[in-house]
Amino acid sequence: MSxxxxxxxxxxxxxxxxxxLLVATVILLSVWVLLPIYLLIVxxxxxPEEVTAFPKRFFPSFDFGSLSFFINFAGVGxxxxxxxxxxxxxxxxxxxxxxxxxxxxxxxxxxxKGTFRFLVLMTRAFPLPLLALPxxxxxxxxxxxxxxxxxxxxxxxxxxxxxxxxTFSLFSGIPVELEEAAWTLGCTRLQAFRKVxxxxxxxxxxxxxxxxxxxxxxxxxxxAVLTIENxxxxxxxxxxxxxxxxYLKFAGxxxxxIPALIFIFAVRKYLFAMWGIANR
Amino acid sequence: xxxxALPYLLLMPATLFLCVFFLYPFALVAxxxxxRDGGFTLDNFRTMTGNWKFPVAFWNTILLxxxxxxxxxxxxxxxxxxxxxxxxxxxxALYIFAIPLGISDLAAGLIWLAIFDQSGFLNTLLSNLxxxxxxxxxxxxxxxxxxxVAVILAEIWRATAIMMVILVAGMxxxxxxxxxxxxxxGASPWKRFVKITLPLLRPxxxxxxxxxxxxxxxxxxxxxxxxxxxxxxxxxxxxNWQFSLQDRNVAAAFALLxxxxxxxxxxxxxxxxxxPKEARI
Numbered sequence: 223m224s225x226x227x228x229x230x231x232x233x234x235x236x237x238x239x240x241x242x243l244l245v246a247t248v249i250l251l252s253v254w255v256l257l258p259i260y261l262l263i264v265x266x267x268x269x270p271e272e273v274t275a276f277p278k279r280f281f282p283s284f285d286f287g288s289l290s291f292f293i294n295f296a297g298v299g300x301x302x303x304x305x306x307x308x309x310x311x312x313x314x315x316x317x318x319x320x321x322x323x324x325x326x327x328x329x330x331x332x333x334x335k336g337t338f339r340f341l342v343l344m345t346r347a348f349p350l351p352l353l354a355l356p357x358x359x360x361x362x363x364x365x366x367x368x369x370x371x372x373x374x375x376x377x378x379x380x381x382x383x384x385x386x387x388x389t390f391s392l393f394s395g396i397p398v399e400l401e402e403a404a405w406t407l408g409c410t411r412l413q414a415f416r417k418v419x420x421x422x423x424x425x426x427x428x429x430x431x432x433x434x435x436x437x438x439x440x441x442x443x444x445x446a447v448l449t450i451e452n453x454x455x456x457x458x459x460x461x462x463x464x465x466x467x468x469y470l471k472f473a474g475x476x477x478x479x480i481p482a483l484i485f486i487f488a489v490r491k492y493l494f495a496m497w498g499i500a501n502r
Numbered sequence: 503x504x505x506x507a508l509p510y511l512l513l514m515p516a517t518l519f520l521c522v523f524f525l526y527p528f529a530l531v532a533x534x535x536x537x538r539d540g541g542f543t544l545d546n547f548r549t550m551t552g553n554w555k556f557p558v559a560f561w562n563t564i565l566l567x568x569x570x571x572x573x574x575x576x577x578x579x580x581x582x583x584x585x586x587x588x589x590x591x592x593x594x595a596l597y598i599f600a601i602p603l604g605i606s607d608l609a610a611g612l613i614w615l616a617i618f619d620q621s622g623f624l625n626t627l628l629s630n631l632x633x634x635x636x637x638x639x640x641x642x643x644x645x646x647x648x649x650x651v652a653v654i655l656a657e658i659w660r661a662t663a664i665m666m667v668i669l670v671a672g673m674x675x676x677x678x679x680x681x682x683x684x685x686x687x688g689a690s691p692w693k694r695f696v697k698i699t700l701p702l703l704r705p706x707x708x709x710x711x712x713x714x715x716x717x718x719x720x721x722x723x724x725x726x727x728x729x730x731x732x733x734x735x736x737x738x739x740x741x742n743w744q745f746s747l748q749d750r751n752v753a754a755a756f757a758l759l760x761x762x763x764x765x766x767x768x769x770x771x772x773x774x775x776x777x778p779k780e781a782r783i
Binding site: 278330356440442447479 | 506674
């Protein structure tokens with residue numbers, strides 16, 4: 223009996239303690255994630271002398287010396303442009319190929335559906351960047367070597383499975399009745415898709431496009447294997463790791479990280495929907 | 503347009519693409535690994551395993567995966583659990599925890615270089631605290647252990663997010679009623695976690711572990727940024743054979759080895775964490 227009598231009194235106290243623990247854990251984990259990024263930004267916003275000096279200050283001096291050295295360094299401008307170009311092509315290719323497949327998977331039942339899903343899921347059991355090695359030879363034969371489109375094709379194998387699965391869940395979330403209503407009102411299949419389904423699916427498609435862009439923007443191994451003259455930013459930074467000064471590395475790192483932060487912020491609402499279906 | 507043909511028409515581009523850029527290179531890499539100058543041979547594998555760096559790279563990669571993945575699993579579970587219990591600021595916490603998901607492995611390596619470099623923040627902190635007289639060389643060729651620790655930290659920092667996101671999505675699928683029922687019967691939060699969340703989370707755990715393990719065997723840019731060539735790993739050796747040593751057959755042998763390990767481990771986890779059909783929610 224006494225245990226029962228005590229419970230209402232003990233509960234708020236333990237709950238309060240639990241809450242404090244919860245908040246403390248969240249703060250600690252947030253610091254663990256954010257502090258290293260902050261330190262990189264401090265370096266990027268300090269002069270080259272400050273970056274190599276010791277001891278370091280924990281606050282940026284807002285000197286743009288490192289960044290302007292980075293931007294003006296031979297090859298950086300072109301590498302940045304290549305990164306954007308390859309990522310944009312990857313985005314277009316993976317949505318262009320992936321969205322129709324996602325739509326077909328969500329709306330039709332047909333023999334071979336399981337096989338296709340298996341093919342898509344199988345890609346995730348492989349370290350895909352490695353496939354850039356044999357492709358390097360094939361690209362030399364077909365003239366795709368060292369081109370933006372060649373690299374974008376490899377990055378698309380990374381991004382396409384996501385595009386298929388994300389668009390599949392998007393289209394599945396839009397009731398088929400909406401489409402059927404449009405058909406009965408005289409729309410063709412294409413019209414119904416364009417006027418009814420597409421506007422509803424567009425934000426999600428945009429999010430998966432941004433995700434495809436990010437995958438390509440961040441990829442290092444295939445980019446370093448497949449490009450020589452037309453290096454992307456990641457390939458450029460990787461190949462100059464040995465000889466480049468610290469402040470160039472840190473400014474380059476910041477140039478990689480800042481867009482990524484924005485991309486993830488832009489798609490944050492969809493991240494969990496994307497991965498939720500990745501479970502299936 | 504004929505109704506029956508439409509789905510196939512829609513799937514065609516993606517299927518053709520995956521055949522040309524996924525299945526075909528996969529066959530090609532296997533072919534290259536087993537041939538040299540047009541004839542079948544196992545020489546590439548002999549060259550690979552005969553190189554003095556091979557055992558080092560092999561065990562470094564395995565050891566890294568074996569240390570990093572379990573720690574990440576625990577951290578990801580912790581993150582997912584605290585996020586699911588938050589009432590305010592849930593969105594913000596999720597965004598912050600998910601940030602590393604969008605960060606390149608190379609950038610992650612550079613981020614941790616800023617900390618572990620000789621003139622970096624860790625040395626500054628240590629000397630401010632009076633623990634060291636002059637900056638310690640953490641990442642030199644004589645300090646393999648600290649390079650290893652730095653790589654582990656960077657890997658944990660970078661790739662916990664991907665597991666966390668999968669687990670959060672999975673926890674969202676567990677019906678609330680189970681927890682409520684357990685609470686009524688007086689189960690402690692820990693007991694609820696062990697008896698309800700973990701078993702029902704198995705499909706997500708499976709996905710998260712498989713994805714993460716495959717990523718662990720791809721570790722490359724983080725190591726390149728922090729250790730240069732001082733800490734050989736399998737993917738780095740693959741890159742070396744392709745470029746510095748200009749022998750793509752041996753590089754293909756390395757690639758095939760990594761592929762084999764990845765597929766083997768995928769099958770292993772599919773089997774060990776198998777979810778019977780009737781036990782799915």
